[in-house]
Amino acid sequence: MSWIGKAQPRNEDRRLVVGQGRYTDDIDKPGQAWAAFLRSPHAHARIVRIDTAAALALPGVLAVLTGADYQADGFEGIDHVPNPVAAVNHKEKAFLSSETGSIYNRRQWPLSVDKVRHVGEALVMVVAETPHQARDGVEAVQVEYEVLPAVVDADDALAEGAAQLYDDLPRNCCFSTQIGDRAAARAAFENAALVVRREFRNSRIVNAQMEPRSAIGEYDPAADVYELTSGSQGVVRQQLGLAEAFKVPPARIRVISPDVGGGFGPRTSLNMEPACVLWAARRVGRPVKWTGDRSEAFVSDYQGRGMTFRAAMAFDAQGRILAVDNExxxxxxxxxxxxxxxxxxxxxxxxxxxxxxAAIHVTGVVTNTVPTGPYRGAGRPESMHAFERLLDIAAARLGMDRLEIRRINLIRRETLPRLSPMGLPYDSGDFPANMERVIELADWQGFESRRQEALQRGRLRGIGLSNYIESPVGAPRERIELRILPDGTTDIVSGTQSTGQGHETTFAQVVADHLGVPFESIRLRTGDTAFVKWGGGTHSDRSMRLGGKLLIDASTELMARARAVAAHCLRVDPQRLVREGAGFSARVWWGLRTRRITLAQLASHVQRHGMPGDPGTRELGAEAEFNGRMPAFPTGAAVCEVEIDPETGCIEVVRYSAVDDVGQAINPLIVEGQVHGGLAQGLGQALTEGYHVDRQSGQVLSGSYMDYGMPHAELMPPLRVELTNDPTHGNPLGVKGGGESGITPATACTFNALAHALAAYTDEELPMPATPLAVWEVIHQDRAAQGAH
Known part of the structure; x- marks a missing residue:
């Protein structure tokens, strides 16, 4: 029986569903103290004076710490290394140059020192015997601020005379760079029959994981070793960032990530509170724990999106794309x-x-808002949204069918492999076939009859499509260790980190197939730098793509070593051994008898006697490591169908269909769950989720679930999801990745459906999220305009 490709229920589900998961806040250390943070009420202000005397006098308060204290102890700010490695050549950076002269990178102090630069930024930490005493201490701290002008919009921040966040960063521009051939693009635009331009603003997204962030810091003065327990998307990156800031070798910082209730990107980067509790543990001489609440999360967790596309596309008279020129x-x-x-x-x-x-001009801008980072899809949904919306707009202006304009522009399978204009080596993907299949799944041809039926009920109905592609990148280095134990257990140590993706199951499926060991005998260990020597964590569709290759490499090496041990034990030539389940067999005694030996027995022999020729090695195992790029491009298409109540503007997603080429699906059940989860996040961004900040003051207007529209289950439509696979040869398992599939096309096809439903009322772009109020105002523009006067 093959385990790869089997829709196997997840090993971890029972433990998690019955409440036996172990998250950071479930853990308490003997003698621990508690931390709480004073956070800025201002978007931008100079810190004039901090008075901690009243807080220090309160019962139970052990310490009141500031950024100046952190600096006085000789530590550095956190270097987030914001410029990632390139998508193709991992030895280069993604952005190589800037019109400003350099790519800006500024260390972040765990507690603000001179200024606060967004509402919710921490500037004081109180450590006390109980969480309530810590919070009381925070209330007693007195801070004198000099309030400064704030700038929260990226365009405003770039304007001449805008408030400046950093003295060494004119006009708040981190970098500004041109990619592609702009001269050729503009020449194509001059000869085009049609040029379409539009601005698309992707709303800010709050990263609302199931588990609020939490951290426990410990310090052993005898060994001068720090220990951090905190859920994240990978312990090695946390360890390296902390070690660099604390000026110690990485081996002196142990990072543990227990169960993690959601990552989605922002938990890849190091947050400030974990650094603070480690430092505080050293200061007070006991473990220090912090658990954030939802109010803190809305003003301190790294957020997603917040990107503006000014997109332009040129076409000939037949609808063929001539050039793209984006900002x-x-x-x-x-x-x-x-x-x-x-x-x-x-x-x-x-x-x-x-x-x-193609050409694109990219600019990064600092503002007085919560920092942004990768959020599921991390730039890919934003690109797909702009491209697919422009195609629909162009089709309308050219009088073409929306599907036809795509058919004549899609890359044909027979032209692969090829480099995209942005330098991506597309190796596989039947893009036209994916689109035709999703059209069939969605019953596109039957839409008109459904639209007429909706009209009879007084509803507006629209349908929209989006094709998509991803570029799985992420940390280029990964490691797997594989061992057979004498009791028959197969032990995997992986540098990646599950945040709910089912790694305990899918990794076991790969190993069960390649070692022949029982599926239930396999255990996966991650999330502890005590045994995880290296790993990039989980993000960017990388876990199975890189980890799967390494599982195969390590399995192959382990079986080669096991064969040598079996030959030694059975006293036969290694070539006479036959693989048989989780072991080997050989004909001995001149072919009159068959002897068998299992991997567990071989492991027991190695533990007692060592490897043949290497008695110092007492484990039957193998290691594999990778450092580079592994091209794979998940792709697919999605169709969204919506109904709008014109009297209220309320939107109902009535049908949603998707075809996703994730490569080889190790576990289709898990992949489909990933698609569903991504779709929920994409629909949330499209229709309900928007983080609002006052443009003048920088004050947060959606700082809780009362004001922020988290998607509910009722938003999810009936789904038709189908997996396909146009094989990639970029890795031995043929994995492309399924973690981002649901979200990448979601906003594009949803907004295309909304635009189709509202075509009689407007051809302007709806704001994101497209709330009922925004839709109602479009439908009742005259009435809304009269109300404004």
Missing amino acids: LIGNVGAHTISYVPMANAMRVTTSVYDVPV
Whole structure:
């Protein structure tokens, strides 16, 4: 029986569903104290004076710490290394140059020192015996601020005379760079029959994981070793960032990530609170724990999106694309956490279409808002949204069918492999077939009858499509260790980190197939730098793509070593051994008898006697490591169908269909769940989720679930999801990745459906999210205009 490709229920589900998961806040350390943070009420202000005397006098308060204290202890700020490695050549950076002269990267102090630069930024930490005493201490701290002008919009931040966040960063511009052939693009635009331009603003997204962030810091003065327990998307990156800031070798910082209730990108980067509790543990001489609440999360968790596309596309009279010339502005927020979303958006800017010439200008801008970082899809949905919306607009202006304009521009399978204009080596993907199949799944041909039926009920109905492609990138280095134990257990140590993706199941499926060991005998260990020597964590569709290759490499090496041990034990030539389940067999005694030996027995022999020729090695195992790029391009298409109540503006997503080429699906059940989860996040961004900040003061207007529209289950429509696979040879398992599939086309096809439903009322772009009020105002423009007067 093959385990790869089997829709196996997840091993971890029972433990998690019955409440036996172990998250950071479930853990308490003997003698621990508690931390709470004083956070800025201002978007931009100079810190004039901090008075901690009253707080220190309160019962139970152990310490009141400031950024000046952190500096006095000789530590550095956190270097987030925002400019990622390139999508193709991992030895280069994604952005190589800037019109400003350099790519800006500024360290972040765990507690603000001179200024606060966004509402919710921490500037004081109180450590006390109980969480309530810590919060009382925070209330007693007195801070004198000099309030400064705030700038929260990226365009405003770039304007002459705008409030400046950093003295060494004129006009708040982190970098500004041109990619592609702009001269050729503009020449194509001059000869075009049609040029379509439009601005698309992707709303800010709050990263609302199931598990609020939490951290426990410990310090052993005898060994001068720190220990951090905190859920994240990978412990090695946390360890390296902390070690660099604390000026100690990485081996002196142990990072543990227990169960993690959701990552989605922002938990890849190091947050400030974990650094603070580690430092505080050293200061007070006991473990220090912090658990954030939802109010804190809305003003301190790294956020997603916040990107503006000014997109332009040129066409000939037959609807063929001649060139793309885009401008992308990324709102980085108050600190330079990550430029990954802009890098990804830039690389996939031509999507799955045959675009002869492309150019894009990318600018990163700091503002007085919560910092942004990668959020599921990280730039790819933003690119797909702009491209697919322009195709619909162009089709309308050319009098063409929306499907036909795509058919004549899609890259044909027979032209692969090829380089995209942005330098991505597309190796596989039947883009036209994916689109035709999703059209069939969605019953596109039957839409008109459904639209007429909706009209009879007084509803407006629209249908929209989006093709998409992704560029799985992420950390280029990964490691797997594989061992057979004498009790028959197969032990995997992986540098990646599950945040709910089912790694305990899918990794076991790969190993069960390649070692022949029982599926239930396999255990996966991650999330602890005590045994995880290296790993890039989970993000960017990388876990199975890189980890799967390494599982195969390590399995192959382990079986070669096991064969040598079996030959030694059975006293036969290794070539006479036959693989048999989880072991070997051989004919001995002149072929009159068959002897068998299992991997567990071989492991027991090695433990007692060592490897043949190497008695110092007492484990039957193998290791594999990878450092580079592994091209794979998940792709697919999605169709969304909506109904709008014109009297209220309420939107109902009535049908949703998707075809996703994720490569080899190790576990289709898990992949489909990933698609569903991504779709929920995409529909949430399209229709309900929007983080609003007052443009003048910088005050947060949607700082809780009362004001922020989290998607509910009722938003999810009936789904028709189908997996397909046009094989890639970029890795031995043929994996492309399924973690981003649901979200990448979601906003594009949803907004195309909304525009189709509202075509009689407007051809202007709806704001994101497209709330009932925004839709109602479009339908009742005259009435809304009269109300404004």
